[in-house]
Amino acid sequence: MTGLFGMLGTATRGMNANQTALQTSGHNIANTNTDGYSRQRVHMTTERPYYMTGVGAIGMGVSASSVDRIVDPFIRNQTRDAYSKFRMYEQKSDALGQLEHFMNEPSETGVINQLSVMYDAWSKLGSNPELVTSKSLVIENSASFADMVREMAGQISQLKGEVTSNIEKGAMDFNEKLEQLSILNDQIFSISSNGNVPNDLLDTRDSLLKDIAGLADISTTFDSYGRVSELKIGGKSGETVLDINGHKKISVVSAENTISVGGDANNKVTFTSNLPVGTIVIEGYTPTEPAFKAVDVNEGEIGGFQAASKEIDVRLEELNTFVTKFAETINTAYRNEAGIDFFDLGTDSTKVLENIKVIQSLQENPATLKTGKGATPAPGDGSLAKDIEKLFNTKDAGDQMTFSERYNNIVTKNGISKQQADNIAASQLTVLNQLEYKNESISGVNLNEEVSDVIRFSQAFQANARVIQTISDMLDTLINRTGA
Template structure:
């Protein structure tokens, strides 16, 4: 349409388009501190021109073609991967750090120091075999050693339990977020299928995917509407699909129980919902469970990153250190018992049904019954057995290690692994910060830019309003003053 009414329509469309742009800038400014928000821009397009005979084409203004998010999908995918790796090493470092505290080395109150004290007491008893206080010192120092061993073993066992609990909680959280993502898929489709632009819903989708990547390594694909059409957990090539538009949603569960291996799972990560499974798997294993059978059948899920993967990896290492610690304790007890039993006919150290070590109850009740010499009737002043046992603390085993060196090797293994986790977590955090900075530079709200846009769109709105006012005056002249 041409003429004054055509000009009026052009100005009206200009006002509407700039009003939409102003509203979008206001939305950006309002959400500048909203976590996960991506700035939006109104996409304007020129309206189809009007062909006027003898003149050519006349412009008919502008229209709002859509409101788009300013994002870089590649950067966001890279950020998810870096976040998953960082959370893996962060949790692994945290768990191994706790183990490091329990082992308490090097320290003046640690295991190695206590073994040194115990060694000294046996050596002194060998030099003073008839001295009652020397016998008491051997028994009491050995008691302190067994108390320390039992306490350390208990703390490491509790640490394993805490890690399994954390895996359960993370699995439950993971399932809740996948459920939320499934609901979000429906909301995105409802809006997009009606021609709407679900920008804020897509921001929420990306935030959920990042949260999920912090719990486990995931990979996802989206369809034309922006829905997550497929979500896999685990290795990107061989991962297990847990959400799809056709197959629905699946829940991950965690292998738990008192023993390892175990045949009990926390269904969906719910510690109050235990189910027996067919087969034995290590504690903390992530599985997909089919409860239509009794016992339930499961498919193991290989998680390699995220908090769940970090706790699983740490649990393996803590279990390995605990096995080595128990082997070390048994080696100390068996070596000393072998020498002491050969002369006294009984063990110096005993183990109860729970595996706790203690000094023979008879000796604890009466330290003077401690045998310190050799032979059926050792002579007075014979401290050869005590001297021999004292020498066992510095004697090297088949691997060329003393008691203290054996324990120190366990501590060292954990320390090296902890340091590697710390270093990798630090490097991954640097990568993550760089990617998040890059993402923020693309998708973040720049207040100076938004204020500039507000002024620009406001002036454009006012200019279009001025055109309408001018056309109105022209129409008034045309209608009321020319007599037309």
């Protein structure tokens, strides 16, 4: 339509489009400090022109065709991956740091120093075998060593339990956020299916996905409506835990043959399995019994705690082997002459670390500690004590290490593993910061730009209003001031 009424429609559309743009700029400014918000822009489209015979195309103005988020999906995906890796190594480093603290090396109160103290006690006993005080010193220092080892075992076992509890908490958080994402999927579909773009809901979706990636490595697929049509835990080759039909809970193996359903420590079920403690499983059901399928999680907080749990198990096994080897070496030498052991290692060979102690009879009566060789050692015979003294600095035929060196090797391996975790965490943090900076430069709100847009759109609005005022004056002249 041309003429005054056509001009009126053109100006009205111009006002509406610029009003929408002003409202969008105001929305951007209001959310300047909103975490996860992506700035929005109004996409304006030229209206289809009116073709007048003999004149040609006459412009009909503009319309706001859509309000779009300014995002780079590739950067967002990279940011999620980097965040997942960073959280993994950060949590692993934290747990291994606590293990390093419990090992307490180098230290004047650590195991290596206590081995040296025991060596000195046996050395003095070899030189003064008749002194009851020298015997008491050997017993007391050996008992202190056993106490130290048991205390360390208790601390490490407690750390193992805390790591498992953190995995359970991570699983609960994962399930909660997965449920939120499932609900969000429905909301996104409800809006998108009506032809609208749920920009703010898509921002919430992206924030949820980043939080979920911080808990475990995930792989996501989106449909044309903007929903997460498939989410896998454990990466691209992992297991599907969410699709457009709903979601599944993940659970945790919290103890031998025991699973914390949904990560809830108060909701446990018994399930025959040889899965390691801390394993993530997906819950499902058969007609007769619950079924759980193990999932490999390699990143995120859960992956970090799982990696730390495995390291702790290895260190515990190494420490148990070290203490067993040390105690049995002393026991063999002492038993060959005295007929009894020096250390009591308990009945479970896998828990020597928790059970070791000096045998009760020697603790009750240190004077009975044998120092010489033979059935009836000669007075002043300290040969047995001297032989045991030599064992402390004897290199093993297999690994060519003394007991102190072997323990130091265990501590060193943990230190190297923690240092690697620290280095990778620092590296990933650098990458993450760069990606977040790039994402912010693309999707973040620039106040100077928004204020400039406010001025630009407000001037355009006012100009279109002036056109309407001019047309109103023209219509007034046409209707009221012409005629007879």
